[in-house]
Amino acid sequence: MSFKICSIGCGGMAQAGHGPAFRKYAQMNPDIKLAACCDIDAARAEKFRSEFGFARSYTEWEEMIRQEKPDAVSLIVPVTLTEKLTIQMLRRKIPVILEKPPGMNREQTLRMADEAQRTETPNQVAFNRRYMPIIRRFAQLRQGRTANLWQYDFFRVNRRDQDFSTTCIHGIDTVRFLAGCSYRQVKFTYHPIADAEDWVADIILDCEFRDGAAGRIIFSPMTGIVAERCTMHGTNQLISCTLPYHGSTKPADGPGRILLAQNGRILLEETTPAEEEDFVSNGFYGENAAFFDCIRAGGRPDGDILSGLQSVEIADCIRHRKALYEAVL
Numbered sequence: 001m002s003f004k005i006c007s008i009g010c011g012g013m014a015q016a017g018h019g020p021a022f023r024k025y026a027q028m029n030p031d032i033k034l035a036a037c038c039d040i041d042a043a044r045a046e047k048f049r050s051e052f053g054f055a056r057s058y059t060e061w062e063e064m065i066r067q068e069k070p071d072a073v074s075l076i077v078p079v080t081l082t083e084k085l086t087i088q089m090l091r092r093k094i095p096v097i098l099e100k101p102p103g104m105n106r107e108q109t110l111r112m113a114d115e116a117q118r119t120e121t122p123n124q125v126a127f128n129r130r131y132m133p134i135i136r137r138f139a140q141l142r143q144g145r146t147a148n149l150w151q152y153d154f155f156r157v158n159r160r161d162q163d164f165s166t167t168c169i170h171g172i173d174t175v176r177f178l179a180g181c182s183y184r185q186v187k188f189t190y191h192p193i194a195d196a197e198d199w200v201a202d203i204i205l206d207c208e209f210r211d212g213a214a215g216r217i218i219f220s221p222m223t224g225i226v227a228e229r230c231t232m233h234g235t236n237q238l239i240s241c242t243l244p245y246h247g248s249t250k251p252a253d254g255p256g257r258i259l260l261a262q263n264g265r266i267l268l269e270e271t272t273p274a275e276e277e278d279f280v281s282n283g284f285y286g287e288n289a290a291f292f293d294c295i296r297a298g299g300r301p302d303g304d305i306l307s308g309l310q311s312v313e314i315a316d317c318i319r320h321r322k323a324l325y326e327a328v329l
């Protein structure tokens, strides 16, 4: 029995992260058929097909679904289309993995989650950082340690997006994932950036978690380096991690690094192996493999749409330049 995968959207993220992950997954699992990919841009769809080993390419997703009858679909489309296409897949009872954000706001996320529940269709949101090997290692080291304070630095170069919140959601979600509990409250401050458009800002989140820990997340879209760094401070101990963000043309931190320190001494220090491919160290392989493995085994993926709800709500506050988020009880 073969397992047929179709993919919709063959743009930047599909080419850099998901395409190489699909190819590797198919190489490692002989029953996997990369049946077809689709993009409204025919040349882009065809390039993606030939580069990553899909059998056919389409420009119309409905026709692709009708012809191919996939066992699972991956959605890597513009954020404005994610809700609509997710609901279309769920209505057809096709298991779906969707790029973040899982909705632009609470209402969209709940509509998708309700449809998934009504149709009993498995789904997963592709928050790739949750599947980065270094973040998994962080989660493992964090077990049994009490966090007092979380810090996350999220730096980009020349990002002038009108809506940077759909990128900020990564930092919000990663801290929540590592904290292992939800936010109780977030206070936001927005600082203008000199010589940038008036919608571009450094954004600071001062957070309180339900377990009593505090947190500070800094988003700086126009600084000197592309980097993400996360630290958990406990009492006289710390876990600190540099994410393996490989910018091809921009200065970046380079390989990922994690360290555990206690009472002023470094107890453990690890670096992302040099041979690890970028799409593996960046979590794209892990998220896709976890989803497809789970569907093939007849299970329910861990990180479903609903698991992203609070991250969506907090990102939506940034979009609307809110000063305060308080969790709904």
Ligand SMILES: NC(=O)c1ccc[n+]([C@@H]2O[C@H](COP(=O)([O-])OP(=O)(O)OC[C@H]3O[C@@H](n4cnc5c(N)ncnc54)[C@H](O)[C@@H]3O)[C@@H](O)[C@H]2O)c1
Pocket: 008, 009, 010, 011, 012, 013, 014, 038, 039, 040, 041, 044, 059, 061, 076, 077, 078, 079, 081, 082, 099, 100, 101, 126, 127, 128, 166
């Ligand atoms: N995980 C991450 O780190 C990360 C980073 C960037 C973007 N993303 C997410 O990936 C998704 C795609 O972003 P991107 O940067 O690749 O955008 P992109 O614009 O480069 O690619 C989107 C592609 O979808 C195609 N498309 C549009 N409408 C379509 C339709 N109706 N049917 C089929 N194809 C259609 C476009 O032609 C384009 O090729 C977004 O959800 C974004 O939030 C994730």
